[in-house]
Amino acid sequence: MDAKLKYKAKKIKIVFFDIDDTLRTSKTGFIPATIPTVFKQLREKGILTGIASGRGIFGVVPEIRELKPDFFVTLNGAYIEDKKGQVIYQHQIEKLDVEEYVSWTKEEGIEYGLVGSHDAKLSTRTELISEAIDPIYPNLDVDPDFHEKADIYQMWTFEEKGDDLHLPESLSDKLRMVRWHEHSSDIVPISG
Structure with a gap:
């Protein structure tokens, strides 16, 4: 050296x-x-x-x-x-942005996850979701309304669209997608 x-x-x-x-x-x-x-x-x-x-x-x-x-x-x-x-x-994601994100996933026909400080929940449980998330967080519960009970720090997509999936303009100036799995991306604040 x-x-x-x-x-x-x-x-x-x-x-x-x-x-x-x-x-x-x-x-x-x-x-x-x-x-x-x-x-x-x-x-x-x-x-x-x-x-x-x-x-x-x-x-x-x-x-x-x-x-x-x-x-x-x-x-x-x-x-x-x-x-x-x-x-x-x-640094929590604004409640209105979380609600808009959840609405967007429904419009896109994809599933999502919501992550609080000490827990995370899934919108549903499918084989695709289990394959992506279980190696990191086995046996997460389903609660599509978790954001109504807890502050959200991060969100996930679960889908087969891959890099063709993009956040809507109304969210892309606040949030960004970080692909971590073939079927999932982290959704995090741009400032994070």
């Missing part, structure tokens, strides 16, 4: 890790035995650690929690907790 890179490395204060297919294989749940050692060595050097994931805090598996990271940046940055469970930041 050259001197310039060593100098930059000494300035590192925090390191963030994604969960799926970074720390943990999403299909099998395998976590390399070296991962806890990496977290321990970073702590010994005084470097903070964080998890940064599209998953909700409720979807962070026990093996990742056991690594004792200092921060959990979840729902693509919309909900952040420290290691003590204290909320550091939260």
Whole structure:
């Protein structure tokens, strides 16, 4: 390592890790035995650690929690907790935008999911939805009206339209689609 890179490395204060297919294989749940050692060595050097994931805090598996990271940046940055469970930041999607999104999915003939800070619900349960979501959140309940009971931080599409699907203009200046599965996209705030 050259001197310039060593100098930059000494300035590192925090390191963030994604969960799926970074720390943990999403299909099998395998976590390399070296991962806890990496977290321990970073702590010994005084470097903070964080998890940064599209998953909700409720979807962070026990093996990742056991690594004792200092921060959990979840729902693509919309909900952040420290290691003590204290909320550091939260950014909900406006209720009217959620309602418009739900109406749009019905017009498009696609299904959806709604994600709160500590729970998520599906509009229905189909094989296509199960294939996409169960590896991340097994056995989610169906509640198409979840947004009437909880603040929503993120939403999902479930469809076969792929990259041909686009949000309506009335939502595309506030929300964006991030494809994470062949049959699903995260719907997140543009500012997120």
